[in-house]
Amino acid sequence: MTDIFFGTTTTLNRFSFLRTNDDFISKTILDPLSPARLVFYKQDGKNGIHPYMIQRDGKFGMLNLQLNTLPSQLIRILHDWSMKNSKKANDLRDDVTLVFLGLDEDGLDEKYLFNDNSLSGSFIYPNSYKLKEYPQFKYDKFQGTPYYAIDVTQCQEFQTYLSSFEDVKTVNNMMSILTVSKNESSLFAYSKMYMDWLMRNKFCPGCGRQVIPVDAGTRLLCKTPKEECPVKSSAVSNVCFPRTxxxxxxxxxxxxxxxxxxxxxxxxxxxxxxxxxxxxxxxxxxxxxxxxxxxxxxxxxxxxxxxxxxxxxxxxxxxxxxxxxxxxxxxxxxxxxxxxxxxxxxxxxxxxxxxxxxxxxxxxxxxxxxxxxxxxxxxxxxxxxxxxxxxxx
Missing domain, CATH: 3.90.79.10 (Nucleoside Triphosphate Pyrophosphohydrolase)
Structure with a gap:
């Protein structure tokens, strides 16, 4: 049962230990030769968050764009997020919210984890979109194509740009999502769970003050002093990470x-x-x-x-x-x-x-x-x- 919808193993390696490395995260965003890719989400105002998808021939695929093909004003927004992420800034969520998903090892001669089921090769693209060729991103001994999920709910500039693609829209219908490829369904399950968790958890359950998503969107941080927050002062706390x-x-x-x-x-x-x-x-x-x-x-x-x-x-x-x-x-x-x-x-x-x-x-x-x-x-x-x-x- 290795080829199950939402659970198919792809060439995406999560590299979870790199989420806390601010230098690595910054370089995946700031390097002009980084082949980083984004999958997009937007909240609908009804406590739900949904993916941007491409509809073609009665089927759907996840919208997947390269960071460095975006307009310059959108790239600047991502650069600002990178700096705020490194500083753990209080306004980290104000424009966009990003989650580092991992490095796609597709096409590499030596893979650390998975070898088959190409992730990047499974996507379709908007009719007016031109994919560019970039070298594989390298950091230390690790390499691949960085992947991020991004919530654009608070960013009108991103929403305007995404709406310019005539075959792209947000999708909240489960049956439509079930028409994507199994490889894409795995990326959707992974990114959607993080996006949903971040959407639903904006305040500390201990002190009620706002929390920010650090470690490239994968951990919540309450910046209240430890002595003023019962969650931060407890011996063991499991509210800082996503719930499954x-x-x-x-x-x-x-x-x-x-x-x-x-x-x-x-x-x-x-x-x-x-x-x-x-x-x-x-x-x-x-x-x-x-x-x-x-x-x-x-x-x-x-x-x-x-x-x-x-x-x-x-x-x-x-x-x-x-x-x-x-x-x-x-x-x-x-x-x-x-x-x-x-x-x-x-x-x-x-x-x-x-x-x-x-x-x-x-x-x-x-x-x-x-x-x-x-x-x-x-x-x-x-x-x-x-x-x-x-x-x-």
């Missing part, structure tokens, strides 16, 4: 492998074709819970069935807003009690059924089955169901 919420998603199967348990959530009524999506069981992990305990609990709470074995399979980032889906298999031993369905415990499912494996294979092969449809291909739910149907678990 773990979610269990489990494909439940009978111990003989002949039946698969799927549910239709109350939130997913029948579509125009009369089909209802039946998917895996899913729910948030709770504090103090292991993955295995959470899996068994979610199966029982949603379906009434009791599993006794758990196998961890794979994971998928889910940027709506900041979840990590932990895919598992739950084995149910039929005994006349364990497999009995009861959806009235938490009333989350509108319907729940044990499906014959052969019927699931029919759906996977494009066939029809009454009012039933499966999750989108490439999602971890689809991959879990597929693995169960093929006996690969």
């Amino acid at each position: 919420d773990p979610v269990i998603i489990v494909g439940a199967v009978s111990s003989d492998g002949k039946k698969i348990l799927l549910g239709n959530n109350q939130r997913h009524p029948a579509g125009p074709n009369g089909k209802r999506m039946f998917s895996c069981i899913a729910g948030f992990m709770e504090p103090g819970e292991t993955i295995e305990e959470s899996t068994l609990r979610e199966i029982w709470e949603e379906t009434g069935c009791s599993a006794r074995e758990v196998k961890i399979a794979a994971s998928q980032p889910w940027p709506f807003p900041a979840n990590l889906m932990i895919g598992c298999f739950g084995i149910v031993h039929f005994d006349g009690v364990n497999e009995v369905i009861n959806t009235e415990l938490d009333n989350e499912l509108a319907d729940c059924r044990w499906f014959d494996v052969d019927d699931i294979k029919t759906l996977l092969n494009g066939g029809e089955l009454d009012d039933v449809s499966l999750p989108m291909e490439g999602s971890i739910a689809y991959e879990l169901i597929k693995s169960l149907a093929l006996g690969k678990y």
Whole structure:
């Protein structure tokens, strides 16, 4: 399950230890030969932040522009951000907010981390945009193409420039986002989670004063003196970094492998074709819970069935807003009690059924089955169901 939507591994290496290196960050922005690239976001005023995307032939791609191809007044804004970032200035958020995403190692002879799935090679560009060739950025022994996410909500100059591309717009529809390439979907998940976190966290939960995003946008800093802020004075604080919420998603199967348990959530009524999506069981992990305990609990709470074995399979980032889906298999031993369905415990499912494996294979092969449809291909739910149907678990 290495090719999952939002979770496909690309040639982007995060180089997280370089986020705190102000000299490195400044040079990726200020060097006139830096091939740094930007992906763009804008808030919509309704506590949401959305990407700028290109629409072409019914599909979408993330807008991705080189820093040094921008108009000079926009480059100056980015240079100002670089200086403010180095100084940890109080007005760091006033114009634009940037997050350093990493170096794309695509095309390098020697890569530190990942080798396939070209990130830069997967993009489409606005019709009127001219991509330029730059040498790879080098710093110490590290090299690649620097990538940044940028929130332009407070900067009218950037918004005016981006609106000049006739095939570019902000997109807030999940189904449109799901049409991007899998490589781009990974970049979207990564950058969107940071952008969303920065948008929602502007004040210190300890003292209520404003915080600024330091370490190239990846950590929040409260500049209140330590003795005046209970968060800063605590022995351990976990409010300065982005939050990721773990979610269990489990494909439940009978111990003989002949039946698969799927549910239709109350939130997913029948579509125009009369089909209802039946998917895996899913729910948030709770504090103090292991993955295995959470899996068994979610199966029982949603379906009434009791599993006794758990196998961890794979994971998928889910940027709506900041979840990590932990895919598992739950084995149910039929005994006349364990497999009995009861959806009235938490009333989350509108319907729940044990499906014959052969019927699931029919759906996977494009066939029809009454009012039933499966999750989108490439999602971890689809991959879990597929693995169960093929006996690969």
